[in-house]
Amino acid sequence: MVKLSAARYGKDNIRLLKVERDATNPKLQYVFEFTIRVMLEGHIASAYTHADNAPVVTTDSMKNTTHILAKKNPVSPPELFASILGTHFVTTYDHIQKAFVHIVQHRWTRYAVDGVPHEYSFVRDGEEVRVADAEVDESGEILLSGGIADLLVLKSTGSAFYGYIQDKYTTLPETWDRIMSTAIDSTWTFKPFENLEAVRSAVDNFEEGYQSARNITLKTFALDDSASVQATLFKMCKLILAANSLINDVKYALPNKHYFEIDLSWFEGLKNTGADAQVYAPQSNPNGLITATVSRDD
DSSP states (O other), X not given: XXXXXXXXXXXXXXXXXXXXXXXXXXXXXXXXXXXXXXXEEESOHHHHHSOOOTTOOOHHHHHHXXXXXXXXXXXXXXXXXXXXHXXXXXXXXXXXXXXXEEEEEEEEEEEEETTEEEEEXXXXXXXXXXXXXXXXXXXXXXXXXXXEEEEEEEESSXXXXXXXXXXXXXXXXXXXXXXXXXXXXEEEEEOOBSSHHHHHHTHHHHHHHXXXXXXXXXXXXXXXXXXXXXXXXXXXXXXXXXXXXXXXXXXXXXXXXXXXXXXXXXXTTOOOSGGGOOOEXXXXXXXXXXXXXXXXXX
């Protein structure tokens, strides 16, 4: 005997770009590009166990709904749009108990022409993306998180790593000055919201939370005299929690991007290690991966 223990289905990789025009100056425009995933849970077991499609909201309908709601509603900040999408599905279909919406916002930055920000021209500002997730329950409660992914950073000094376990397996030398680089992946979780209206009333916190978390991340990475990635990560989390009272916890995943010194002494005694190091060899893998979640102790 077997049973269906869990089931969830939906539409992934829904692509969407929305252009918004300033009410007082139509030439001044804003663009928002998303990749969206919508997943649904509920009384859908018969579609799996009895080949009964009666409870199925088609994934094509999910795509169409996403486009229609984007036309009829603001899409920024993405936490709000994710809440709007999720609430639609649990309120429109009685048998759907939960909706899960994941949004990746691709970064378009307005650029300047002859020193003046252009009204409707943008540049893809690296591979960094903003992310937002909403879990919406049939009761109306909404769990939200925001985040940053693929923010590649490097500093050429101001980082050390020493004092770790030295045993027969250790070959890594201690260093008091090294290159520090990582692709930042950070997620922060907000306190639960009772319903969509509660999300709307707190909408400013999402943009402020994102900008604050991003600024704190970059500033701390630059200014911290880092004893380790772990220590710098913890400082980032503490500062983000202090800056936004609606955030419950902060998580980072920081992979080390290694740059190793190249010993060039074989060529005419050329010095390129320690204090003389200038030329490095980038390494793609294997790499260290440091993760942690920091939460309020209440």
